[in-house]
Amino acid sequence: xxxxxxxxxxxxxxxxxxxxxxxxDFLPGTNxxxxxxxxxxxxxxxNNTLEQAYPITHEYLDESEWLExxxxxxxxxxxxxxxxxxxxxxxxxxxxxxNLKIKEKYPxxxxxxxxxxxxxxxxxxxxxxxxxxxxxxxxxxxTVPLINPEHRLVQLNYPLHLKPIKxxxxxxxxxxxxxxxxxxxxxxxxxxxxxxxxxxxxxxxQQDLTIQQLAEMxxxxxxxxxxxxxxxxxxxxxxxxFTQQAMLGYKHKK
Amino acid sequence: xxxxxxxxxxxEFVDELAxxxxxxxxxxxxxxxxxxxxxxxxKKKLRQVTEKYPVTSHGLSLSxxxxxxxxxxxxxxxxxxxxxxxxxxxxxxxxxxxxxNAHIYDLLPIPFREDAVKHVASxxxxxxxxxxxxxxxxxxxYYTPVDAEMDEADxxxxxxxxxxxxxxxxxxxxxxxxxxxxxxxxxxxxRLPLEKVAYIHMAGHEQVDSDLIIDTHSEAxxxxxxxxxxxxxxxxxxxxxxxxxxxxxxxLNELQQEMNNLRNITEKxxxxxxANAK
Numbered sequence: 453x454x455x456x457x458x459x460x461x462x463x464x465x466x467x468x469x470x471x472x473x474x475x476x477d478f479l480p481g482t483n484x485x486x487x488x489x490x491x492x493x494x495x496x497x498x499n500n501t502l503e504q505a506y507p508i509t510h511e512y513l514d515e516s517e518w519l520e521x522x523x524x525x526x527x528x529x530x531x532x533x534x535x536x537x538x539x540x541x542x543x544x545x546x547x548x549x550x551n552l553k554i555k556e557k558y559p560x561x562x563x564x565x566x567x568x569x570x571x572x573x574x575x576x577x578x579x580x581x582x583x584x585x586x587x588x589x590x591x592x593x594x595t596v597p598l599i600n601p602e603h604r605l606v607q608l609n610y611p612l613h614l615k616p617i618k619x620x621x622x623x624x625x626x627x628x629x630x631x632x633x634x635x636x637x638x639x640x641x642x643x644x645x646x647x648x649x650x651x652x653x654x655x656x657x658q659q660d661l662t663i664q665q666l667a668e669m670x671x672x673x674x675x676x677x678x679x680x681x682x683x684x685x686x687x688x689x690x691x692x693x694f695t696q697q698a699m700l701g702y703k704h705k706k
Numbered sequence: 707x708x709x710x711x712x713x714x715x716x717x718e719f720v721d722e723l724a725x726x727x728x729x730x731x732x733x734x735x736x737x738x739x740x741x742x743x744x745x746x747x748x749k750k751k752l753r754q755v756t757e758k759y760p761v762t763s764h765g766l767s768l769s770x771x772x773x774x775x776x777x778x779x780x781x782x783x784x785x786x787x788x789x790x791x792x793x794x795x796x797x798x799x800x801x802x803x804x805x806x807n808a809h810i811y812d813l814l815p816i817p818f819r820e821d822a823v824k825h826v827a828s829x830x831x832x833x834x835x836x837x838x839x840x841x842x843x844x845x846x847x848y849y850t851p852v853d854a855e856m857d858e859a860d861x862x863x864x865x866x867x868x869x870x871x872x873x874x875x876x877x878x879x880x881x882x883x884x885x886x887x888x889x890x891x892x893x894x895x896x897r898l899p900l901e902k903v904a905y906i907h908m909a910g911h912e913q914v915d916s917d918l919i920i921d922t923h924s925e926a927x928x929x930x931x932x933x934x935x936x937x938x939x940x941x942x943x944x945x946x947x948x949x950x951x952x953x954x955x956x957x958l959n960e961l962q963q964e965m966n967n968l969r970n971i972t973e974k975x976x977x978x979x980x981a982n983a984k
Contacts, residue, residue, distance in 0.1 A: 486850025530808035534767035638747030
């Protein structure tokens with residue numbers, strides 16, 4: 453049974469709309485000073501949270517461009533997450549999905565936001581338990597590399613993980629990045645990958661494969677005849693991943 | 707959890723709480739929304755602290771005063787979090803943070819109106835049932851009323867009674883509201899059903915204008931608020947008391963001193979009460 457009158461509901465909506473847009477709305481029984489405080493405080497919650505989440509973007513844009521973007525998001529996007537720390541992800545998708553003028557000036561803006569969000573996402577993503585037994589060591593024959601599951605494998609159009617933003621935007625191209633969280637300290641690391649190693653990691657995410665099998669698949673896919681040489685490169689690659697804790701060890705093939 | 711003084715968990719001093727060197731609270735309070743669905747570094751830190759202290763929890767996004775339906779998915783996640791962390795008291799603000807299907811993450815004032823009493827009470831009852839525990843609703847600081855039909859004391863009392871919930875009495879908020887809206891803080895407290903108060907918050911604030919105080923949690927508690935606290939605890943049974951400090955952090959020994967001050971006041975009041983009971 454509905455207990456709230458339309459009148460009261462409307463008062464609540466109007467106060468929220470005023471907070472989101474800053475457009476004065478003379479609500480009955482309110483005082484102007486208090487109303488302004490709510491507008492200031494609620495905007496600051498959005499602005500401060502987004503500044504903290506996107507420090508590179510915030511520094512890159514002019515203050516007026518930044519504020520216009522935040523204002524547009526606050527007034528135009530209905531935030532769905534009850535968790536404030538996840539709200540910046542909605543900011544990224546808002547910029548990605550909407551036809552904003554600022555993207556004409558900065559076509560890399562959605563990717564920059566995505567890149568900054570990824571660091572938060574990998575740092576805070578829920579722990580993924582490893583149920584299988586594995587051998588925490590560098591190399592075993594007939595076993596399968598076990599990649600640290602707390603990772604994201606992404607393709608970027610700018611080398612944002614390698615260079616400062618002003619330089620990165622001058623080098624558009626195809627870049628592959630493994631972003632992972634080390635199990636000890638929980639810090640986030642970035643590894644630049646070649647397309648061959650991306651292929652290897654993608655295959656491993658789909659099925660259990662030994663290094664020998666991976667080498668054979670790469671040989672076939674990329675038309676490289678010397679599978680032994682590929683195997684050697686793969687061993688070295690996985691050793692490096694293990695050292696950096698992007699790989700946990702080896703497990704027995706199912 | 708009686709006669710206990712705790713502190714709100716902040717990331718700025720989570721290591722200190724884990725090491726227990728300068729801060730010695732009896733319990734900690736955490737905002738579930740700041741820790742839910744997190745793994746990695748912060749989950750480890752949270753575990754280090756929750757293993758050492760009893761936990762209370764102060765919600766931010768349940769939005770008990772919203773016009774729309776409760777967010778049932780969120781409540782399910784919240785219950786899981788409260789259960790996993792063995793939360794002993796769960797409180798939420800008597801405000802709303804969401805309308806028209808959009809969160810704004812700020813505590814907006816519910817119009818003090820008859821229909822809002824019934825509506826909010828019914829949402830609290832439903833939330834309590836889904837969470838499997840009582841909620842203590844907090845009197846929030848508010849900076850403007852919105853076409854009110856009653857005053858704040860009646861609004862809070864009527865909802866607490868109709869919802870059969872507890873009250874989290876924020877004594878600093880009473881002081882702030884009394885100043886901003888020109889009423890008597892002691893009279894306000896004496897009108898509340900103090901037997902329903904399950905928990906107390908204390909904090910500092912900032913006076914930004916001759917007629918405006920903002921509830922910032924960024925300053926030390928001032929003497930008039932200590933005196934209002936003393937007035938309050940002398941009129942009610944023992945409950946846990948929490949020190950909130952969210953910004954502008956001082957040396958940790960100053961926070962400990964504030965907890966000691968609160969403990970001294972409560973021990974004086976409630977020791978006397980216990981002696982009388984015997």
